[in-house]
Amino acid sequence: xxLRYLEFDYSEDDEGxxxxxxxxxxxxxxxxxxxxxxxxxxxxxxxxxxxxxGAIEDGAAWDYDLQxxxxxxxxxxxxxxxxxxxxxxxxxxxxxPRHTVTLSISGAPTxxxxxxxxxxxx
Numbered sequence: 001x002x003l004r005y006l007e008f009d010y011s012e013d014d015e016g017x018x019x020x021x022x023x024x025x026x027x028x029x030x031x032x033x034x035x036x037x038x039x040x041x042x043x044x045x046x047x048x049x050x051x052x053x054g055a056i057e058d059g060a061a062w063d064y065d066l067q068x069x070x071x072x073x074x075x076x077x078x079x080x081x082x083x084x085x086x087x088x089x090x091x092x093x094x095x096x097p098r099h100t101v102t103l104s105i106s107g108a109p110t111x112x113x114x115x116x117x118x119x120x121x122x
Contacts, residue, residue: 018112
């Protein structure tokens, strides 16, 4: 599977535990595709390393952290009022909500090798 939304960065600690970090930010129309990618990655990990996820420091092969934020923003226009010498703010209509998702997956060297083979990356 080619990932369109998740672009992972890889890092490794002194004990050899690798971490794959990705962040994606999309509008509503693209959210189902982003969720499908995340489900594909986590489904693969749960299948290939079934029953072996949990805290790495406790000997598990892999673990993950998944977080999401839904943000709504609106453009704000600022103008300087020459009479009062103050700024006057006016807010426009809200833009489409953005969904920002972060996914971090950590694993032992064997997990990281298979992750790289399946999803690419450094």
